[in-house]
Amino acid sequence: MARKPKTDDEKKNDALKQAEETRKQRIQTRKQFEQDFKTEKENLKDEIDLNEGTDIKENMLKERRDWVQEWKANHNGKPPEDLKDFYDRFNVETPLTPEEQEAKRLQEEEEAKAKKKKKDGAKKDKGKKKKKKGGDDDDGGSQTVKLGPSEIVRKFDEFYEDYQDIWANRDEEKNQNQTYDEQMAKDEVMPLVENGYKKEVDEMIKIELENFKVLQGVKQKKKKKKKAKKKKKKKKKGLKIPGYKLVAGKDKKDLLVDLIHNIIVKKLPPRKLTDFIGEFNYIHSMLDDINLPPKEPSMALIRQLVTEYIIFPLGSAMVRKRFPDPIKSFLFYGPAGTGKTMMVRACAYETNSIICDLSPLNLEGRYT
Numbered sequence: 001m002a003r004k005p006k007t008d009d010e011k012k013n014d015a016l017k018q019a020e021e022t023r024k025q026r027i028q029t030r031k032q033f034e035q036d037f038k039t040e041k042e043n044l045k046d047e048i049d050l051n052e053g054t055d056i057k058e059n060m061l062k063e064r065r066d067w068v069q070e071w072k073a074n075h076n077g078k079p080p081e082d083l084k085d086f087y088d089r090f091n092v093e094t095p096l097t098p099e100e101q102e103a104k105r106l107q108e109e110e111e112a113k114a115k116k117k118k119k120d121g122a123k124k125d126k127g128k129k130k131k132k133k134g135g136d137d138d139d140g141g142s143q144t145v146k147l148g149p150s151e152i153v154r155k156f157d158e159f160y161e162d163y164q165d166i167w168a169n170r171d172e173e174k175n176q177n178q179t180y181d182e183q184m185a186k187d188e189v190m191p192l193v194e195n196g197y198k199k200e201v202d203e204m205i206k207i208e209l210e211n212f213k214v215l216q217g218v219k220q221k222k223k224k225k226k227k228a229k230k231k232k233k234k235k236k237k238g239l240k241i242p243g244y245k246l247v248a249g250k251d252k253k254d255l256l257v258d259l260i261h262n263i264i265v266k267k268l269p270p271r272k273l274t275d276f277i278g279e280f281n282y283i284h285s286m287l288d289d290i291n292l293p294p295k296e297p298s299m300a301l302i303r304q305l306v307t308e309y310i311i312f313p314l315g316s317a318m319v320r321k322r323f324p325d326p327i328k329s330f331l332f333y334g335p336a337g338t339g340k341t342m343m344v345r346a347c348a349y350e351t352n353s354i355i356c357d358l359s360p361l362n363l364e365g366r367y368t
Contacts, residue, residue: 033179033180036179037180037185041185041188044185044186044189045189045192049193049196056193056197057201061201061204064086064201065208067086068080068205068208071085079209079216082206083202083205264357264358265357266356267354267355271342271346271349272346275342276299276339276342276343278300279300306346306347309330310347314347314351314353315350315352332344
C-alpha cells in the first residue's frame with residue numbers, strides 16, 4: 001500500500017525541518033553573541049585602561065607596599081629580597097577531607113611496603129638474571145586503589161556550583177535578546193588589565209626595595225661611626241636671626257616699649273569694616289572660571305574674605321581651636337586710594353590688635 005505524498009503545506013510545516021532550521025538559527029545566534037562578547041571585551045579593556053588605569057596602578061602599588069611594611073614588621077625591619085613571597089602568600093594547600101586523608105594514608109603504607117619488598121628481593125636475587133616482564137609487578141604486590149571522586153566528577157561539581165552561584169537565580173527579565181552581560185565582561189577583562197600593569201608595578205616596587213636596602217646600609221654605617229666617636233656636649237646657641245642678641249632676655253613689656261619708641265609698633269586711627277563701602281558684583285561671580293585668571297573682586301567679596309580669614313581667627317579663640325592651622329599671611333595690593341591701609345586699620349580695630357610696621361624703610365638701622 002503506497003503512502004500518500006505530502007502536500008506543499010505539509011512540507012512547509014514539517015516539524016523535523018523546522019526543528020533543524022531552529023537549531024541552525026540558534027547556532028548562528030550563539031556565534032554572533034560570542035563574537036560580540038569578544039569585541040566588547042576588547043573595547044572594555046581599552047576603556048578601563050583609559051579611565052581607571054591610574055587608579056588600578058595605585059591600588060596595586062598600595063597592596064604591594066602594605067605587604068612590604070608587614071614583612072618588615074615581622075622581620076625586624078629587613079625588607080624582602082623580591083616579590084616571590086608576595087605571590088606565594090595565597091598558595092596554601094586546601095585541607096583534605098577525611099576520606100582523602102584515609103586514602104593518602106593507605107597509599108603511603110602501600111608504597112612503604114612495596115619499597116621494603118623491593119629491597120629484600122634485590123638482596124636475594126643478587127647475581128641472578130633479571131626475570132622477564134610479566135603482567136604483574138616484580139614484587140608481586142597489588143596496585144593501590146585511589147579512593148574519592150574522579151577528576152571528571154570534580155569538574156562537574158565545579159560547573160554545578162558555578163551554575164548555582166551565577167545562573168540559577170539570575171533575573172533575565174530585561175535581557176529578552178539574551179545578549180552578553182556588561183558586568184561579567186568587565187570581571188573577565190579586569191584580570192587581563194591588571195596583568196598588563198603587573199610588570200610595570202613590580203619594577204617600581206623592586207626599585208623601592210633596592211632603595212630600602214641602600215638606606216638600611218647607610219643607617220648601619222652611621223651607627224658604627226657614632227659608636228666609634230665619643231659624644232661631645234654641645235653648647236646651647238641662640239636663634240640665628242638678625243637682632244636676636246639685642247632682644248634676648250628682655251621682658252615683653254620692656255620690649256613693647258622699645259618697639260613703640262622705635263616707631264615699629266604704631267597706633268593708627270580706628271576704622272570699622274563697614275567703612276569699606278561697596279556692593280557685591282554678581283556678574284563677575286557668574287563669569288569666574290577655574291581655568292581662567294580670576295576677575296577683580298568686588299568690595300563686598302573683599303569684606304567677606306577679610307572677615308572669614310583674618311578677623312574670625314584673630315578675634316575668636318573658638319575658631320583658633322577648631323582650625324589650628326590658619327593662613328598666617330595676607331597681601332593687599334592695588335593702586336593708592338583703594339583702601340589697603342583702611343582695611344588693615346579695620347582689622348586691628350575689630351580684633352583689638354596692634355600694628356607693627358615691618359617695612360624695610362622703617363627697619364633700616366634698627367635691630368641690625
